Amino acid sequence: MAKLLAVEGDITQLKVDAIVNAANSSLLGGGGVDGAIHRAAGPELVAACEKLHGCATGDAKATPGFRLPAKWVFHAVGPVWQGGDRREDTLLASCYRRCLELAQEHHVRSIAFPAISTGVYRFPPERAARIALTTVRAHADENGIEEVQFVCFGAETFAIYQRLLNENAANPR
C-alpha cells in the first residue's frame, strides 16, 4: 500500500521521482509554486513547456525536472474556485488522477504534490485537501506508486493534512 505523508516546506527542494506543479493553462509560468519551480529548474523548463502547447483545466502534462532534484515535473492545471458549482471538485480530483497516470507512464514511484488551486485560485484548503487525499488513496496503488508527499507551504495547510491523515489512520480504508 502506498505511503501517504504530509510535509511542510518548499517542494522545489525535494528529491523525489516527480514533483507536481500548480500551473495555469498556458504552462508558461506564473507566481506561487509555479514561479518557484521555474526559478529552481532553470530556463530549460519554460522551453520544454512551450512545446506542450498549453494544458486544459483538470489535465496535467510532464516535463523533465532539469536543475531540480526531482527527475520529472508534472504540470497540473487546477480550477479557479468560483463558489463550487462550476465542477471545481471534479476538475481538482482530475488533476490528481492525471498526475498519478503520468506517474505510471514515467515509472515514478515517489511523487510530491502541492495544494493545487488553494493559492491564487482560492479553492477552500480543507475541501481541496479532502479531494487530494481521497483521489490519491483511491488510485496510488493501481498506478504503482510507493510514496506520496503532500507538501504544505505553511503551518495551516500542514495542520489540515495532518488531521485528515490521522482521521483516516483511525478509520482505515
Ligand code: AR6
Ligand atoms: N512549495 C510548496 N508549495 C508552495 C510553494 C512552494 N515553493 N509556493 C507556494 N506554495 P498557487 P494555484 C503553495 O497560488 O492556487 C500561479 O501563478 C501555496 O501556498 O501556487 O493552483 C500559476 O501560474 C498554495 O498552498 O497555485 C497559476 O496562474 C499552493 O502552493 C496560479 O498561480 C498553491 O498555490 C495557480 O494557482
